[in-house]
Amino acid sequence: MLVEDSRINVAILAVPEVTASALFGMFDLFSSPGRDWPFIVKGEAGEQRMRPYIVARTSEGFQAANGIWVKPDFDLNGCPQPDIVCIPDFFVNPGESVSGQYDAEAGWLKQSHEDGAMLASACSGAVLLGEAGLLDNCDATIHWGYVATLTNNYPGVKVKVDRSLVLSGEAQRIVMAGGGSSWQDLALYLIARFVGLKEAMEVAKVYMLQWHDLGQQPFASLMGFRQTRDAAINKCQEWLAMNYRTHAPVAAMTALSGLPERSFIRRFTKAAGMTPLDYVHALRLEEAKQMLETTDMPIEAIANETGYEDTSFFGRLFLRKTGMTPSHYRLRFGSLGRALRHE
Missing domain, CATH: 3.40.50.880 (Class I glutamine amidotransferase (GATase) domain)
Known part of the structure; x- marks a missing residue:
C-alpha cells in the first residue's frame, strides 16, 4: 500500500x-x-x-x-x-x-x-x-x-x-x-x-543564519553607473573624483564646464541620473563608507576628509542615505578590516 x-x-x-x-x-x-x-x-x-x-x-x-x-x-x-x-x-x-x-x-x-x-x-x-x-x-x-x-x-x-x-x-x-x-x-x-x-x-x-532586517540600503552603492557621451560632464565627473573635498564643488564644476548654471545642471542630471549636488554627496559618502570599513579614523575626521565641516550634518546625511549611522555602519562592516589590521 x-x-x-x-x-x-x-x-x-x-x-x-x-x-x-x-x-x-x-x-x-x-x-x-x-x-x-x-x-x-x-x-x-x-x-x-x-x-x-x-x-x-x-x-x-x-x-x-x-x-x-x-x-x-x-x-x-x-x-x-x-x-x-x-x-x-x-x-x-x-x-x-x-x-x-x-x-x-x-x-x-x-x-x-x-x-x-x-x-x-x-x-x-x-x-x-x-x-x-x-x-x-x-x-x-x-x-x-x-x-x-x-x-x-x-x-x-x-x-x-x-x-x-x-x-x-x-x-x-x-x-x-x-x-x-x-x-x-x-x-x-x-x-x-x-x-x-x-x-x-x-x-x-x-x-547559524541571521535575518537581514536592515534590507539592502546599507549594502547598496550610492553611485549609479551611467554611461554618457557628454564630454563636458565627463570632464566634470573626472575632476570631482579627485576634488570632492573642495568647498562649493558644484560651482567649481559649473565654471569648469563653461556652461550657464541652468544648462549645466540640466545636462549633468541627464548624464549622471542625479543632480550635481546629489552626485557630490553620493561620491563623498561612498568615500566615507570605505574609510569606515577600512580605517580606525574618528568619525569627525572622516567627515572632514570627505568635505563636511559639520559632523552632525554628515551623520544625518549618512543615516538618511544608508539607513545606518556612521558608528553603526562601522560596527557592521568594519570587522573584517579590523581583523586584518590586528593580525
Whole structure:
C-alpha cells in the first residue's frame, strides 16, 4: 500500500546561468525542516517536512555559471506539481532585456502560479517573474544593482529596493528577496509560512543564519553607473573624483564646464541620473563608507576628509542615505578590516 507523501513540494528552477550557491543552498535549507534539528540535539534525524527538487527546461545536466555541474531532477513538463517555486539568482547584464531567452521557463512559471503555487525569487530571479508577466504594475524588489533591469523592461513595476522581502500578487503568492545572500531570508520566510515559525527558527539555528532586517540600503552603492557621451560632464565627473573635498564643488564644476548654471545642471542630471549636488554627496559618502570599513579614523575626521565641516550634518546625511549611522555602519562592516589590521 502506497503511503501518501505529505511533504511540501518545492521546485527550484535552474537555468544555465544560475548561481550555484543559491541553487544548492536553497536545496539544503528546504531539506532541513523537521529533519536536522532533532539530529543536532538528539542524534537522530526527524521526518523531513519539505521535498525540494531541481527543475529545468531539460533534465539533461549542464554547467552552471561558475562551472559546477547541475543535474536537474525533472524537466518542466515532468516535475511533480509544486506547492512552491523558487527562482535563484542568475547572471544577466544589469538593465538589459532577456526577452525571448526564457520563454519556456516564463510559461511554466505562469502556469504554476495559475495552478496555485507560490512563486518566490531571489535577487535577479525576479527577472523571470517579469518575463512571465507577473510583475506588471506590482511592487517588487531585486538586488540594488539590477533595479533598471526591472524598471526598463516591465511596465509599471515599482521596485522597493530598501526592503529585504516584498510580497505581491493575489493572496500574496509572489514573494521576492532583494540581493545576494537574501535567498537565505527567502527560504526562512517560506519555511515559516508553509511549515511553521518554530521550524524556521530551528533551521536558522542549525545553519547559524541571521535575518537581514536592515534590507539592502546599507549594502547598496550610492553611485549609479551611467554611461554618457557628454564630454563636458565627463570632464566634470573626472575632476570631482579627485576634488570632492573642495568647498562649493558644484560651482567649481559649473565654471569648469563653461556652461550657464541652468544648462549645466540640466545636462549633468541627464548624464549622471542625479543632480550635481546629489552626485557630490553620493561620491563623498561612498568615500566615507570605505574609510569606515577600512580605517580606525574618528568619525569627525572622516567627515572632514570627505568635505563636511559639520559632523552632525554628515551623520544625518549618512543615516538618511544608508539607513545606518556612521558608528553603526562601522560596527557592521568594519570587522573584517579590523581583523586584518590586528593580525
